[in-house]
Amino acid sequence: MMSNSNGERDIKGSNLGRDDFLKLLITQLKYQDPTDPMKDKEFVAQMAQFSALEQMTNMSKSFESLSFALGKNKDLGLLGKIVEFENVDGEIVKGKVTNIKMGVVPQIMIDGKYYVYDNILSVGLEG
Secondary structure, three states: OEEOOOOOEEOOOOOOOHHHHHHHHHHHHHOOOOOOOOOHHHHHHHHHHHHHHHHHHHHHHHHHHHHHHHHHHHHHOOOOOEEEEEOOOOOEEEEEOOEEEOOOOOEEEEOOEEEEHHHEEEEEOOO
């Protein structure tokens, strides 16, 4: 099972997540042989692995936020620019971006009509 960034399990993968790691560690401590307890070095190594896993999870969340912010910045940078794009009829059209609609499928407005952002072929300055 694989955990996503929310710690929820995803049955598609086979990787262990943070919650799974903690459960394994607790189970290991609970059922260890009292005559041969876990060595201090092993315990410290497992705690270090857990700490590294937690830091990686936090970094992943930070990168997701940064990626989202950079994407929005890129979209807004098109305002006032001249773009060439392919319309729904397959024709190459050129025009000035006057508005941007954010959403699942970002769109740019040219001459009062919205077009899909993904159809942009080139971006330039006026003139």
